[in-house]
Amino acid sequence: MAAETAATETVAVRATHTVADFHKLLVTxxxxxxxxxxxxxxxxxxxDDLVQAAVTSALAAKDSFTPGTNFGAWMFRILRNRFISDVRRKRETTDIDDVPSSAFARPGAQEDSLVMRELRGHLGRLPAEQRTALVMVTVQGLSYEEVAAAMDCAVGTAKxxxxxxxxxxxxxxTGEERGVETPVAARKVSSSPRATRRHTARREDGAGRASPV
Structure with a gap:
């Protein structure tokens, strides 16, 4: 009896959620x-193709959405499932293009285009699940709870x-991996007090030597 009542209430709630309301959520x-x-x-x-496919799937499955729940998480699950299906079918990957990266920059990094280019390249090397979670938190401002719901994982896993x-x-x-020097690492070394002292000492030593006649 309780199950029948709950089902009736769900149908009633969905009936009050019009197609226009659904479209408004979708556009937002x-x-x-x-x-x-x-x-x-x-x-x-x-x-762009993935978003279009996800929207088409969402419109076809709009009756399965429960008003009052997290629409963004519901849409992302559709998007992710479509992406997984496409990857399984195509079995191909591409290089990173325009994923926003300014939100990941360390203080002052925006002033250095080389660092930003390097950051964008490194972002593409991250595992897909880590990259997606990072984008959702730092670019979109989602909470860990929302990320967990969207990615169908525990909150601790999202964190x-x-x-x-x-x-x-x-x-x-910072070039800490395998001793690789990056623009950021090079800038840190060149601006360190020890490096400055060595450079000054070399200049003074050179100035003190007599030039041959």
């Missing part, structure tokens, strides 16, 4: 959906993915 979610698609596909054209993504980017940008 599109900007975030496109960022999520870029994070998954790493290609602008593929992202771990973001933490690991940030940690990995920091390590890559």
């Amino acid at each position: 979610t599109l900007p975030r959906l496109r960022v999520q698609a870029l994070a998954l596909t790493r290609n602008r054209s593929d992202a 771990c993915r973001v933490f690991r993504a940030r940690q990995t980017l920091q390590r890559w940008l």
Whole structure:
């Protein structure tokens, strides 16, 4: 009896949620959906195709959405499932294109175009789940609870993915991995007091030597 009552109430709630309401939610979610698609596909054209496919699927399945629940998370699940299906069918990957990266920049990095280019490249090297979680938190401003709901994982898992993504980017940008020197690492070394003292000492030593006649 209780189950029948709950089912009746659900039908009643959905009946009050018009097609116009659904379309309004869909339009509002599109900007975030496109960022999520870029994070998954790493290609602008593929992202547009993925969003279009996800919207088509959402419109076909609009009756399965329960008003009052997280529409963004519901849409992302559709987007992700479509992406997984496409990957399984095509079995191909592309290079990263336009995933927003300014939100990941360390203080002052926006002033250095080389660092931003390097950051964008490193972002594409992150595992897809880490990259997606990082984009959702830092670019879209979603909470960890919302990310967990969208990615169908525990809140702790969502936090771990973001933490690991940030940690990995920091390590890559500072050249701590395998001793690789990056623009950020080079700038840190060249501006260190020890490096400055060595450079000054070399100049003074050179100035003190007599030039041959």
